[in-house]
Amino acid sequence: MNNSLAEVHPELVSEWSEKNLPLKPDEVNAKSRKNVWWRCGKCGNEWKSVINARVKGTV
Template identity: 40%
Template sequence: MPNRSTQPTVATVPLLLQEWSPLNDLRPDEVTLGSARRVMWVCSVCSRHWQAMVSNRHYRGSGCPSCAQAARRRPRSDLSALQVAPRLAAEWVPELNPGIDLTWYAPHSKTLVVWRCPDCGHQWTSRIATRVAKHTGCPRCTAAARRGRRRGRRR
């Protein structure tokens, strides 16, 4: 095992050095990158304090938990629901959804809107995210198709 004095320390990594908290008892040049020691950090983006192991920060690339949570809430792309699922355009009824434009909403939107089946004319309400992620269609046509499949099995 290498001598502790020859192992790289937190002081050798600019981001870790920048986020090292002054509340720590040790200096950054006294803690090696592989250390399992939990120390305090200050986020360079949101200025929040948190505690994490030095090795996780360096080898796993962990960072500020507050910023990570905020990133999970943001949409993963700038695409609209209509761009991701163009099939929805045939079932979109603008007059039943006043003030709503499907191109304004992200694919994960929980907004409830009214849809109309182009085959049977049935209208129903569903969330945009449900239609995009689960590829759901008209509930009436889906139920009729299921009944037809069940009848076919019995014969």
């Protein structure tokens, strides 16, 4: 997929939660307004946020 989250922002892929499966970062557009789960690499805390908001760094 062109402009996928995995392609455009690979640094966010490590925070992609397994709760989103079977949806994967290479299957969503980096500008998507879809609300998905994210996981903090340091503490393991999980939260929901819109993909586009994460890309912009607002959440």
